[in-house]
Amino acid sequence: MGYPHPSHPREQVLLSKYFGDSGARTYAGWVDRGGYQGLRKALGMSREALIEEVKASGLRGRGGAGFPTGLKWSFMPKDDGKPHYLVCNADESEPGTFKDREIMRWTPHALIEGCALAAYAIAAERCYIYIRGEFTEPWSVMTEAVREAYANGVLGRNALGSGHRIDITLHRGAGAYICGEETAMMNSIEGKRGNPRIKPPFPAVAGLFGMPTTINNVETLAATPHIVLQGAAFYKSLCLGNPKSTGTKLISVCGHVQRPGNYEITMGTPMRELIYDMCGGMRPGRTLKAVIPGGSSVPIMTADEAETCITDYEGVIEKGSMLGSGGMIVMDDSADMVYQVWRLARFYAHESCAQCTQCREGTAWTTRILERILAGKGKEADFQLLLDLSEQMTGKTICVLSDSCAAPIVSGIQKFRGEFEAYMSGARRPALASAL
Numbered sequence: 001m002g003y004p005h006p007s008h009p010r011e012q013v014l015l016s017k018y019f020g021d022s023g024a025r026t027y028a029g030w031v032d033r034g035g036y037q038g039l040r041k042a043l044g045m046s047r048e049a050l051i052e053e054v055k056a057s058g059l060r061g062r063g064g065a066g067f068p069t070g071l072k073w074s075f076m077p078k079d080d081g082k083p084h085y086l087v088c089n090a091d092e093s094e095p096g097t098f099k100d101r102e103i104m105r106w107t108p109h110a111l112i113e114g115c116a117l118a119a120y121a122i123a124a125e126r127c128y129i130y131i132r133g134e135f136t137e138p139w140s141v142m143t144e145a146v147r148e149a150y151a152n153g154v155l156g157r158n159a160l161g162s163g164h165r166i167d168i169t170l171h172r173g174a175g176a177y178i179c180g181e182e183t184a185m186m187n188s189i190e191g192k193r194g195n196p197r198i199k200p201p202f203p204a205v206a207g208l209f210g211m212p213t214t215i216n217n218v219e220t221l222a223a224t225p226h227i228v229l230q231g232a233a234f235y236k237s238l239c240l241g242n243p244k245s246t247g248t249k250l251i252s253v254c255g256h257v258q259r260p261g262n263y264e265i266t267m268g269t270p271m272r273e274l275i276y277d278m279c280g281g282m283r284p285g286r287t288l289k290a291v292i293p294g295g296s297s298v299p300i301m302t303a304d305e306a307e308t309c310i311t312d313y314e315g316v317i318e319k320g321s322m323l324g325s326g327g328m329i330v331m332d333d334s335a336d337m338v339y340q341v342w343r344l345a346r347f348y349a350h351e352s353c354a355q356c357t358q359c360r361e362g363t364a365w366t367t368r369i370l371e372r373i374l375a376g377k378g379k380e381a382d383f384q385l386l387l388d389l390s391e392q393m394t395g396k397t398i399c400v401l402s403d404s405c406a407a408p409i410v411s412g413i414q415k416f417r418g419e420f421e422a423y424m425s426g427a428r429r430p431a432l433a434s435a436l
């Protein structure tokens, strides 16, 4: 079991306050630390007031797309007489992202509290928490925490004595990245193959088992009790200037920094401060070359772009990328960008569910062309071929896995073309053997 680093003075610890504190894992420990007060307060509010509070806080989904959470909840139909469902997305398979597992490992009751609060807000009696198959420790910690939550009356027919029924079912995935996509996740819970569904219908209309459903990420849900307890204004005030990106964000930093780990920053923190102060900068003698700021599914940023970037949704977009899940992959001048782009393309080719031709063929062929370049057999025409394939893979498929593969390829060619040319000209020794 790995322990997290002690929090840096410039972090704003809200969700990560008890990371590393094993006492916070139990029901009694959580209650001692002020746990379940947010849920208790929420259950005393009307559903409308609760949704308005979350809307007013400015909270946006932490799973990748950054969709406003309160607005998403408000899409659920009212008094329709149908069962409603909440699905908590704990699949966390995005390369470079490792924050949700820490929430589950250290503060499982924070997630249960957030799930119960959201379930009440959208009038759902049942929440499914879909946990990534490989997460053995989070799975066992969550299993025990759910058992304790039932034993102490937090969950069940009469949640915290409110008269409302709230049940939580843990569902374990089998290790497919695509099951993190919300509609594939619903198929997987229903016992079907985890293929994404065409939208519309959107989940709020016809989701899990055909019923109105809301899907939220672990970090999103764990933030909601803080909003209710401390108020929307408090949460909204946690930003450094941009009112469209509020609150704190767990950034999983990996790669060539001196102190990788999860850092909970106030939205708007300069990326430079995160990399050089909080994470201790680059390894000795090395300089920053590139950052992939939002998990692997977003365009690559150059060192200049990263060093002048504000870390929030709009700040990263301004630099041509996306905040995504907040998994930040940092690379120094020793990184081989062609190899890194190939590794990502290979991942997407492996994880494509293969329903859409552009994705099935595109991810496979881009991987093989990149392999050819790495083998020293690339041709100038491969640039256009890769860009044409990427164009066909963007905005044309059932889900955005295909776009996610294209983003690092296109930005890699645009920003690090010289490294591709070095393989083509023979200036760089081949890194792979190629079948093509």
Ligand SMILES: Cc1cc2nc3c(=O)[nH]c(=O)nc-3n(C[C@H](O)[C@H](O)[C@H](O)COP(=O)(O)O)c2cc1C
Binding pocket: 060, 061, 062, 063, 064, 065, 066, 067, 089, 090, 091, 092, 093, 094, 177, 178, 179, 180, 181, 182, 183, 215, 216, 217, 218, 220, 221, 399, 400, 401
């Ligand atoms: C291929 C793919 C994989 C995804 N994986 C995850 C994931 O592991 N965890 C997650 O929360 N969202 C993931 N998402 C985003 C979800 O579809 C969904 O937008 C999110 O869970 C909504 O929660 P939020 O509004 O709280 O962010 C993925 C999306 C795609 C297209």
Ligand code: SF4
Binding pocket: 178, 195, 196, 351, 352, 353, 354, 355, 356, 357, 359, 360, 397, 398, 399, 400, 401, 402
């Ligand atoms: S884009 Fe890829 S992963 Fe998404 S539905 Fe189509 S084939 Fe499946």
